[in-house]
Amino acid sequence: MANVLNHRIDFKVVFSVAGANPNGDPLNGNRPRQTSDGYGEVSDVAIKRKLRNRLQEMGEKIFVQSQDRADDGLKSLKARADSVKELKGQKDESKYQEVACQTWFDVRAFGQVFAFDKGSSVGVRGPVSIQTARSITPIMINDMQITKSVNSKDAAGRSSDTMGMKYSIDYAVYQFNGSINVQLAEKTGFTEEDANAIHEALKTLFYNDESSARPAGSMEVLRVYWWEHKNKLGDESPAKIFRTVEIKPNEGVDVVKSTEDIDWGSADSAAKTIQCDKLDIFED
Template sequence: MSDVIKNRYEFVILFDVENGNPNGDPDAGNMPRVDPESGYGLVTDVCLKRKIRNYVETAKEDAPGWRIYVKDSVPLNRSDKEALEYLGVAGKDLKDAKKADPALDAKVRDFMCQNFFDIRTFGAVMTTFVKGNLNCGQVRGPVQLSFARSVDPILPQEITITRVAITTEADAERKGTEMGRKYIVPYALYRAEGYISANLARKTTGFSEEDLALLWQAILNMFETDHSAARGKMAVRQLIVFKHDSELGCAPAYKLFEAVKVARKPEVSVPRAYSDYTVTISEPLPEGVDCTVMG
C-alpha cells in the first residue's frame, strides 16, 4: 500500500439517468425514490456505495488487500471470523482474550482495514455476535457520501408491458400473454456530495493515496459495470474534486459545494439530456483549496 493520504477532500458527483430507475423505493412498490414535498428525485448513499464496491470487486477480483467486506452472498460473520482466526482467538471468550491482550481491539481493526477496501474507505459495523465470541468492533471510515438529489423535480412513469412467456400451465390454457410494469424516470440529472477526512485515514483506517486513486476510478465508472434494463442509460458526467492543502482543511465544506452551480438552460422547459444543463464553478476558491474536474 502507498502512503496514507495527507489532504482533506470534498467532491461533487454529477450523474444522470435516461429511461431507467436509478434507485427503487421498496416502500413505494419499487418506484423511483422521490422527496414527496418537493418532487425531487433521490438516490441513497447506500446505493452509490454499492456501485463503488461492485466496481472495485470487479476490477480487483478479491486481490489481497482489495477485498470487499459487504458483498452479495457472503455472510459478514465469515469475514469477521478471519480476523479472529488470524490472531489466534477464534472460538475463545473475547473478554478474556482482551484482558490478556489490551491491544486486541486495535489488532482486529487493523486486520480488517488492511484486508478490505470498503472498510478502509467507508468504515463498517462489525459487531456481529455469534455465541458472544465474534466481535470485530466498529470503524468510522474517512469517506462519506450524501444522498444524491435531482437538479430538477422528476415525474416517474409507470409503464405497462406485456410478455408472451406464461408462468404456469394453468395460466397458459386461458391466456396468451401476461401483464407487467416497469418504473422509469424519462431523464434526470442527479447531484451527490462527499467528504474525505485525512485525519480519520491517519488515525483509524490507513486509507492511502492508492486507495484514493481507485476511489476516483470507481466513482467515474460505477455505472459502467452495472448496466441493466431496469437502470437504463446511467453515467457519471462529472466528478468535481476539491483538495485542501492540509489534513484538517482550509475552508468549510458548504462553501465549496456552493461554488458548484448546476442550472438548466433558460431555453429548456423539459430537460432530456445532460446538454440541457450548464455546470459552473465560482472563483476564486478559498486560499489553500484546489479544484480538479474529472470525467
C-alpha cells in the first residue's frame, strides 16, 4: 500500500510566454488577463486544467476531463461518477468521498464537489492548492484584427466572413506558488507517489498544450522550486518561503525580453536559504 504523504511541500513555478495569449478573459473579448496595474495573470483554474491534462497523459485517472481529451467515452461528470458501481446511488458521504478519492487522481489532489439530483452534495477538500500566476513586470498586449467564417446559415446579402480580434504578448515571465497540505492529504489518501506525479507534471506543464492562441513552444517552464519539509507543518511558513524567493529582472532591465534578463542567481540562492529537508530546483 502506498504511503500517505506525511510532510508539507511548497513549490514555485516560473514560466515564460512568447508570442502567445496565456489565458484569455472571456468577459473581456478573450484579451490576456491583466490586473488593474498592468500585470498579466493566469488563473488557478487554467493552471489546474493543464495539470489535469498532463497527469492524464501520464496515465492517471482524471475526473474533470476536457471533452476533447476524454478517454473513457463519457460525456458528463455525472455519467463518469455513475460509471463507478460503488458511487451510483451511494448515500453514505464518507464512503462516497473515500471511493471517489481512490478512483480519480484529481479528486484526491484538488478536491471536488459532487452534486446530487435532490439538491444535496458531497464535497472533497484536496491537499494541493494552486495560486493565480502573475507576471513579474507589466505586460504589453498586441491586438490583431482577423476575419473568421462563422455563419452557419445562409443569409441573403450577408458575407460569410465576420471580423474578430486576436491578442498576444510578445514576451513575459510569470510565476505562481502552490502547497500540499498534509492534514488534507491524510483525508483524501494523497500519497508521496502522487506528490511526485504533481512534481513531474509541473515540469512539463505546457507539453501538448498548443493551440492557435498558444503556438507550440510559445510557453515554457523555466524553473520549478520544490521544497519538501521534515514535518506536517513545515520548517518555514509558506508566506516566508514565497516572499524570500523573488523572481525579478536584472538590475537596469525595465522590459524583460528573454530569460537572460532574469536574475536567476539571486532567486536560486534565496531558495537555498529556506530551512527544509529537501530542495529540488528544476531548470529547463
